[in-house]
Amino acid sequence: MEGLLEKIAYCVEFGKINKNAPYPPDMKDQDGADELTKQAIDQGINADEILKKGLVTGMEKVGIKFRENKVFVPQVLMSAKAMSTAMEHLKPFFQSGDVKRKGTFIIGTVAGDLHDIGKNLVAMMIEGNGWEVIDLGTDVKSEKFIETLRSYTGSYIGLSALLTTTMVNMEKIVKDIKSEKPDIKILIGGAPVNEEFREKIGADFYSPDPQGAVEYLNKLIA
Amino acid sequence: MRHYKIELDNLNITKSQIEKAMGFESGNSPDPFPDLIDEVLDIANTYCSIEGGYVLRDDINFDLNNHKLLVGIIDFYAKKIVINQIKKSEKIALFLCTAGPEIGEWSKKLMSEGETFKGYIIDVAGSEIVESAMDRIQNTLEEEMNDRGLNITNRYSPGYCGWNVSEQQKLFTFFPDDFCGVKLSDTSLMYPIKSVSGIIGIGKEVKRKNYPCKLCDDKNCIYRGRRFTG
Structure with missing residues (x-):
């Protein structure tokens, strides 16, 4: 069992989506996160274990490497794609309540701003860590956040x-x-934002990278 | 006023340029990125309508104590870093350049369809295209000014080097409506999103520097580390 979960984590870490994906080249023709997750379910491995020891472990490793500038945005996007493909197999277990999300995180780019790559990265990393993410998109006004809350x-x-x-x-x-x-609790991020600004506007947490946001959220529920 | 339409093929955008803009070393992006970059560059010209231009003004003054540039009756609070680089200018070029709306929309479409990493490569390519187009316009301006015994500075844009992006509203008053098809939102966002605007100083005593980022401490700036001369 452990071997299979480790393999899932590895596929997520290195962005091996499925068997057909030719990348990474050293994993060509091997099963990816998609097939391995299905195999794990078929073998009766608890879905919660698959999420925590497979998908979350893989995404955490990517988040740390991204923070340390060992990988860049495109590689995180590939990992997120592998993770979301695998997550499709876990959906029924979320719906039945067999697997519980850690909580819900509502995210959006603030009113007047149409940039979304940074926001999407954070959303993917947090979702990959076992949270439900409600992505409100870009140009989001206060009313929309409050209504969603x-x-x-x-x-x-x-x-x-x-x-x-x-x-x-x-x-x-x-x-x-x-x-x-x-x-x-309100988390803020983005290129012009910093800790001093967070304090000034009364937000609760600022992180310069997505993994910081993941770690903060996990601490809140620990 | 000068207005240019530029073909993508004339900009010689390279794979290595896109790799570097994504954070990788030139020639060292891992698979699948080299192939995806080739794929994007092969068809990018069908998604580009590149145009740009500038307005030259010599009715300028500087208020060095308040870090202000006055062009005609418009005051720009361009902040210390920018004013220090352009304060010896005799003229100012106010510029605008766009890669057109299609490339940004292509990227957004792919991202929304789940092709996130290809969408991201297109987004990066769009930024490189508009910057390279503006490099070309700036180089042409430089040659023209050199012929008149004048030099130019680097280009400076609202939103960078501490210059508030809201000053873009003032900048746009110097261009005719819909110049190059670029529009400005109330929050000073340009549409098409792959557009650049700003000012360039011109004069006998000014210089264009290779690495002006040494002057600024914004570590998250997208221009940090970029080479600035053509």
């Missing part, structure tokens, strides 16, 4: 901005959300 009580919020002008909108969104739900 009402449907997903107990969730956490992530705000992304790429521009110095739109990071100003973060301040308004944080204030609006906190006035509605003072205890909600």
Whole structure:
């Protein structure tokens, strides 16, 4: 069992999506995250184990390598693709309640800003760590975050901005959300954002990389 | 005012250029990226409508104490880093350049369909295309100014080197409506998204530097480490 889960983790780490995927070249014609996850389920391995010891372990390794500049955005995207392909097999177990998500994370790029690659990376890394992610897309106003929070009580919020002008909108969104739900934890990120800005606008956490956000969320539920 | 239409084939965008922009060493991106980059570059010209241009103004003044540039009646609060580089200018070129809307839309479409890494490569290629097109326009401007005994500076854009991106609103007042098909949102985002705008200083006493990033401490800037002369 352990061998199979380790293989799944390895496929996610190196972006081996399925048997047909010719990449990485040293794994050509070998089963990928897709087939191995199905095999694990067929062998009766607990879906929660597959998620935690396979998919989450693989994505965590990628997140750390990305933080250390050992891999770059395209490789993280490939890992995320392998992870999401494998995750399709686990969907029925999420729906039946056999596998529980760690929690719900609502993410969006703030009003006025249309950039989404950074936001997507964070969403993929957090989803790959076992969280349910509600991605509200780009150009998201306070009202949309608040409305979504009402449907997903107990969730956490992530705000992304790429521009110095739109990071100003973060301040308004944080204030609006906190006035509605003072205890909600809000994470912020994006190129112009830093710890000093986080403190100024009253957000709860700033991370310069996706893995930091994953680690913060995991600590909140530990 | 100058206006140029540029064919992608004339920009000689290379695989190595895209690899470097994605963070890899030239020639060292792992599979499947070399093939995907080739695939994107092979058909990118059908997704590009590159154009750009500039307006030259010599009615300029500087307020060095407040780090301001005055062009006509418009004040730019361009901040210390930018003003220090252009303060000896006798003229200013205000520029705009775009790769067109198609390449950004192509990238977004693929990303939304789950082809995230190809979509990302197209996004990176779009940025390289518009920057290379603007390099070409800037080089042409430089040659023309050199013939008149003048030099040019690097180009500086609102949103970088501490210059607030909202000043883009002022910059756009110098161009005719819909110049190069580029529009500005209330939050100063340009559409098409693969567009660049800014200013270039011109004068006998100014210089174009290879690595102006040494002047700035923004470690997350997308231009950090880029070579700046053609």
